[in-house]
Amino acid sequence: MAETVTNNNMTTQQLYTTYTSLLQKAADLHSAAAVLEWDQETYMPPKGAEARGRQLATLASQAHDILTSEQLENTLKELSTRSDLDETQQANVRLSLKDLEKNKKLPSAFVEAMSKQTSECFNAWIAARKKNDYSLFAPSLKKMIALKQEQARLYGYTGHPYDALLDDYEPGATVAMLEGVFAKIKNELPGLLARIKAVPQVSNDCFHANFPRQQQWDFSIDVLKAMGYDMEAGRQDYAEHPFTTSFSSNDVRITTRVDEHNYASLLWSTIHEGGHALYEQGLPEAQYGLPLGAAASLGIHESQSRLWENCVGRGYSMWQHFYPVLQRYFPEQLNEVSVDTFFKAMNRVEPSLIRTEADEVTYHFHVMIRYEIEKGLMEGSVDPETLPQVWNSMYEKYLGVTPPDDVKGILQDVHWSHGSFGYFPTYSLGSFYAAQFFMQAHKAIPGLDELLAMGDMAPLLHWLREHIHRYGRQYTSEELCERVTGERLNTAYFMQYIADKHTKVYG
């Protein structure tokens, strides 16, 4: 209470400084945790894991204490009554209040239970994968689902309980919105897939030679530099699962993986993470730790990675410049392979079992299956006991493939064991936003394809920086989409993009 009294006497600038220093202190702790996690995935010796886990827990709890402190709450409440904040400050205060009020809805007992359950559930998932047996995961997952239902209740919702969870990943997204989006995709994508299946398959044999890792690495660095990834403000390392992490917009790192017998493994992973990293490097430095210094949503983040990975990185234009460069790295492997063959190989469509290895067309069936299941689990219409059967029958229905076992089916993704319900849809939203943004970029940047064909990616990055990156969380995904493209998300752009591409590939 003494705090509030003091707050009343403070000038708006003093209050705003108190607010930013609290948030930036929490951000420093989160950034430190991100460095520790980066290290854990890249260089940490194996025996370091146990102490690392405790150190991460301490950093998280210290940051949480700041973000739920009375001092922050009182400062924000007082700030929200002041009329002399500029537009940026207003947006930060508004969003921070929203975050705070959301955080406060979860009692510490619930946060603790969730944290314990996440750890238990992840271990159960690992054990179940090892034995290839969903039944070892089911009891833990059921408890997790109950906790997520409880979380939705605590957050509150007006429509579907799943809406409350979606907001953690994609503020503003709802089941109603996703139903509309996926309905169109579900209507149109099967037709495209059927047309592709009806013509002869293209070959991707050209990826399966021996590609020494150092040359793969060096070429990926060439591409990252061309994309405009600032190597003075980031770096690439190897990790088992590729990811992007940021410790400030001046230190944004990516990781990649390599397979010397499959060229497709490293490069598109690098470009994908590079796209995420360009977004993070483009966030406004002065807003470090504040809402306007953070990404708009996971969907928008994914739109940046997929725009670079798919629209650019699997487009024909880029390879007019880069394929000869790649051939110089791998003359023996690629001199006899034409750029057309290479382009077709990278865009080959084939229904498969594993989401992370899926092509641009079938990928969205993988996501829709997970979305349907998550929605059903949250509303109670899907029984967790029957998940493998539900999963398998949906794979048969949508993709015509049958998982031979749990590891290649229901146990393939880590997300549910982490309690990340509501995350999957952002992958598809990212692709759809990407296609819409890329179409808009073509309108805004004259000769974009010709520029890409000369290896000049700077105008595209500049456009993304100007229209998307620099706003941070100032707008929701849909507001941002409307500002950038003149309309809200419209999957027609994605359908157009994917149909055009596969006409080139399959005729």
Added chain:
Amino acid sequence: MAETVTNNNMTTQQLYTTYTSLLQKAADLHSAAAVLEWDQETYMPPKGAEARGRQLATLASQAHDILTSEQLENTLKELSTRSDLDETQQANVRLSLKDLEKNKKLPSAFVEAMSKQTSECFNAWIAARKKNDYSLFAPSLKKMIALKQEQARLYGYTGHPYDALLDDYEPGATVAMLEGVFAKIKNELPGLLARIKAVPQVSNDCFHANFPRQQQWDFSIDVLKAMGYDMEAGRQDYAEHPFTTSFSSNDVRITTRVDEHNYASLLWSTIHEGGHALYEQGLPEAQYGLPLGAAASLGIHESQSRLWENCVGRGYSMWQHFYPVLQRYFPEQLNEVSVDTFFKAMNRVEPSLIRTEADEVTYHFHVMIRYEIEKGLMEGSVDPETLPQVWNSMYEKYLGVTPPDDVKGILQDVHWSHGSFGYFPTYSLGSFYAAQFFMQAHKAIPGLDELLAMGDMAPLLHWLREHIHRYGRQYTSEELCERVTGERLNTAYFMQYIADKHTKVYG
């Protein structure tokens, strides 16, 4: 006050758990900072520096808040009245109370002023080095000296003001003790140096061929493994200035440097840091974050690095096994070089200007010069304005060399710019303790030289673990020395060790 009332009602075990969880939380924050610093020196992209500085400051202040909290103070005070603590617990509580009381002697205003002055002084040192001009460093250094004098007053002392500062690095060390130690060295070392100068110099040409970095690296890993450094609980990386850092006894990392045209650069640096790392890996895991989980002192830490670097790594025995291994890595460079020639080269004695490049004999003159100057600055008998002249005349007197400029003279070490007055003596103490411990190890381990000559270093490490590492801070350096060797520090062992070695080298 409410806290104290609560504490009275808590069982000793509850109190002890409160105490350990507070200290371990602070240790987690310090460990996180250590990871960030390690990253800063190894992999961080250049633009990451600014945000990293702020993140480190936040971690330090969060840890400081815990370590100076009323909760910790009340818990410790109550614990110190309890009679049912075991011996280990008693030692932890006693040392933590000492730390707390020492911390409390520095008001926050002083801590803040010191932190600012450290940053200013370090920048001034960098700028002065760039221009090779001490006068650019002097004003900042004078302020730093005034602060260190103030710090000594705040800590309090009965003998010399420098005693108060020494305690930060070498608890228990005093000017009175150091005067005794250095007096003997000052009496005896010049005679040894004169005898060496009177006979023909040995050659170290064999170090100056082309030694490809990868082979240097691989051999250094062979040696680290033989020393018993657990590569599952640590790793080696490159950094400009070699160092050891620890995030728990299960994650202790070292860095090294390489010069392809000077073999001496990498290997002994690796062995030195390896010695530090073995100590850290040998500290009791269960005491993480508590005094008994930390090193006894910098002098004891340095005794471990120097025992391995000098007593073992520049001893003849080890090379009977390892020189043939090294020759296999560098057949062209070393097949014509005998192990005797190699042994002499690594032990060549030659007065020089730079401390970090000095040999085992002349090294201690470098330290004594700094010790004399620090003592004089603290008691006010040395004028900071005249430091270059004081420095140069001491180098002429002790080593017969004259620094041609400030960078090779008074500006060579970073320590004073960090406010680290009282640190230098621990380097010499480390060498002296090392010789005494190594002599004792010979008595305790039958056939130690023969074991080393077979490449078997395990018995030596086992002995160090049993007699030194496992105790953490339980004993002061001198108590530990007495327990291990039966007497307090006695430089006769060092003089004996160094005389024996240089009889072998110079006849």
